[in-house]
Amino acid sequence: MNNTTCVSHDFTGRFLPPVYILVLIIGLVANGWGLKSLLHNWKKLGNVNVFVLNLGLTDVWYLLTLPFLVVYYFMDRKWIFGDVFCKITRFCFNLNLYGSIGFLTCISVYRYLAIVHPMRVMGRITNTHSVAISAMVWLLVSVQSLPDMFYTKKNSHAECIETTNENVEEYLKYNLGWTLIGFCIPFLITLGCYGHVIVVLCRTNTIDKELKQKSLRLLFILILLFSVCYIPYNVLKNLNLWSRVLSRKGVCHKWSNGVYIARQISRGLVCLNSALNPLVYLNGNEDIPAQLRRLLQRSSF
Structure with a gap:
């Protein structure tokens, strides 16, 4: 028994494909432009340039899988690309x-060190450190x-499931630990760094005005990303898994369908991070807004 009796799956097929197509177009254009500008202005960003580059690579890596997911939903959730590629897509x-x-957490920590402890880190943090830390993040x-790839992703209806169709209770336990390590701890680190940064910026008048503006803009971008993309997705993923565990035990709550629909909306919102992450390039490079204004001026003629 699964949670099919508790929820209606029609919403997913109508909602996700248009979102994926939109994110694919905007994400490829924004990340392509952002990465090109990043490489052209590599030294201006300082030591965070390595993290920004890796941020862009994670986006491009995922965006290339979206066409397959669009085909999947257009074919009424029938996965035709094989079980292995289903797992690879979810892994990406x-x-x-x-x-x-x-x-983003690494960028926040570097900004924190540059503003709160500038004398301690000046000249001590190099690109070599950033590369080593980036490798650790990937690892x-x-x-x-x-471990997610070892769970069954396809069912008897040839669907490519994001979580699993079997051992849902075990998967919920795994996902709770995953959420704690992969989301909660980095979120608290980012929150702590920028909480301290805001206090320092409000109390000190000697900090460079441009650096202060960049830090405040980056804070706004991080608030946008976490509140729109990351927090809803991680919370609702665990709630939906819990609902599925209950439904397998024959418990069908009225809120199950609402949680399922909210969960699908959060899936659409979380993939928006691939289109919103290039805002970090905008924040770090003063040339991009000028280029955008020139582009808009040309298009108006």
Whole structure:
């Protein structure tokens, strides 16, 4: 028995394909432009450039899988690309999600050190350190995501399930630990860093005005990403899994369908991070807004 009797799956097929197509178009254009500008202005960003580059790579990695998911939903949730590629597609999504959170956390820590402890870190943190830390982020995210690939992803209806169709109770326990390590801890680190940064910025008048503006803009971008993309997805994923565990025990709550629909909306919102992450490029590079204004001026003629 599964949770089919508790929820209606029609909403997913109508909602996700248009979102995926929109994210694919905007994400490829924004990340392509952002990565090109990043490489052109590599030294201007300082030591965070390595993290910004990796952030862009996680986005491109995931965006390339979206056409297959669009085909999947257009074919009424029938996966025709094989079981192995189904797992690879889901793995790429997890790399993008938790990799983005990891690299955004690294950027936050570097900003914190540059503003709160500038004399201690000046000249001591190099690109070599950033590369080593980036490699650790990739390794940790891969280790966290790898167990997910050992769960059954396809069912008798040839669907490619994001979580699993079997051992849902065991998967819920795994996902709770995954959420704690991959989301909660980085979120608290980011919150702590920027909470301290805001206090320092409000109390100190000697900090460079441009640096202060960049830090406040990055804080706004992080609030946007976490509140729109990451928090709803992680909360609702666990709630939906809990609902499925209950339904397998014959318990069908009135809120199950509402949680399921909210969960599908959060899936659409979380993939928006691949289109919103390039805002980090905008924040770090003063040339991009000028280029955008020139582009808009040309298009108006």
